[in-house]
Amino acid sequence: MCDLHDCDHDRQARAKRASASPTEVDRRTALGLGGAALASLGMVQFAGSSVPKASAAPGPLPAEDLDLMVIVCDGMRPDELNAEQTPTLWRWATQGTRYSNAKAHMVAETLPNHTAMVTGTYPDRNGVPSNSIWDHGAGDERTMDRADDITYPTVLERIRTERGLTTASVVSKDYLYTILDGKASVHWTPGPLLPVTDHALDHFTIEALKVTIDDHSPRFTFVNLGDIDRFGHMDFSGTSWRLARNQALFNTDHKLWELEQFMRANGSWDRTAILVLADHSMDWSTPFDLISAKELTDRDPALRGRFGISQNGGADTFAYLGAPGDKDAAIARLREVVLAHPGVNRVYTGDELRLGERGGDLVATCHPGWRFSDPTPVSNPIPGNHGHEVTLPIPFFIAGGHPSVRRGQVVDRPVTTRDVAATAAHAFGLSWQDMDASPAAEAFTF
Ligand SMILES: [Zn+2]
Secondary structure (H helix, E strand, O other): OOOOHHOOOOOOHHHHHHHHHHOEEEEEEEOOOOHHHHHHHHHOOOOOOOOHHHHOOOOOOOOOOEEEEEEEEEOOHHHEEEEEOOHHHHHHHHHHHOOOOOEEEOOOOOHHHOOOOOOOOOOOOOHOOOOEEEEOOOOOOEEOOOOOHOOOOOHHHHHHOOOOOOOEEEEOOOHHHOOOOOOOOOEEEOEOOOOOEEOHHHHHHHHHHHHHHHHOOOOOEEEEOOOOHHHOOOOOOOOOHHHHOOOHHHHHHHHHHHHHHHHHHHHOOHHHHEEEEEOOOOOOOOOEEEOOHHHHHOOOOOOOEEEEEEEEEEEEEEEOOHHHHHHHHHHHHHHHHHHHOOOOEEEEHHHHHHHHHHOOOOOEEEEEOOOEEOOOOOOOOOOEOOOOOOEEEEEEEEOOOOOOEEEOOOEHHHHHHEEEHHHHHHHOOOOOOOOOEEEOOOEEOO
């Protein structure tokens, strides 16, 4: 019989995490238990190692009794926020303040945009430009999943240390857990993890969230729900049917309805404002619309072996590996070769996107309905992808029972994933002016 704990493909990551989390419950034990029992057995823990840099003294709390919860519906598209597919989220949005022009930032992926949400900054300041980067030291591609990858203080730390309030992270994906490790006061270890997707189903994440609320009453909680993204990636039912995706949307929405009933019953609904958004949306491609940049560069003698390529779904990043004197000519040639492919939409420098030195020297994005597959045409078999421009628009609204939430309004000005951190800082009387962001202040009466 298959044991998820043993047949997981990424034993190395598991070993690393076990050493970083001495109080983690063995998943063999956890598998036989319900969500509430999981968390009561110690799958939430207190952090204490991370010390962000000092900031200005906090001002008064704008609302003494406000709890703020951020819920990221990973990969949700703005057109999926409607009364039919997501009735709970739609009701919340229409009863709160909805932002109609919200976007992720580039590269439109999970790790850079969650990092944007907790830091309020661009990747050239927060250190996380894409899910996968070229690591010059290791001479290989790697995932940005280490706790020290984030180079700017997070609001999970700042609300805890500057304000002295309990913060919590309850995230479903393994690499989000590891990159945020040690930042919140209370940090749930996601589990049981599904093989391949490396995420906990929303059922377990919501159960862990309920226990975290019951046991710790966090004032700021950061939640990631991974089902919509993970089942969207794997939806082979076609670009228009999206059977698995629609089922995941319905299930996640229903889990959030259950969360609302739980919070109403224990009294926490009326003291909580909930900011719901996605980290990016999703686009679907067929197996015929692939771009293998490795093939393109291998065919060209001026480019062969000169770039480290990091595949990021709807985008590829290129890091120059050759002699410094040849760099400008090689990048100019790469730009020419990549742009000649019919599936490529745009090419950017890292500076244009404010990606910082980890973001590589050039970024290529695909047209809607295409995907990158590197190093080979079979490396990326999944139909759902993001990272490119068409996957930037996201849902974004503020709801919940707290009386400071403004009701029934739609705001058309642009907002971004970075604005989540500024909104959290604003709500807890902390400075946000150093961020590349501004608070969603219209959503509140303070
Ligand atoms: Zn994501």
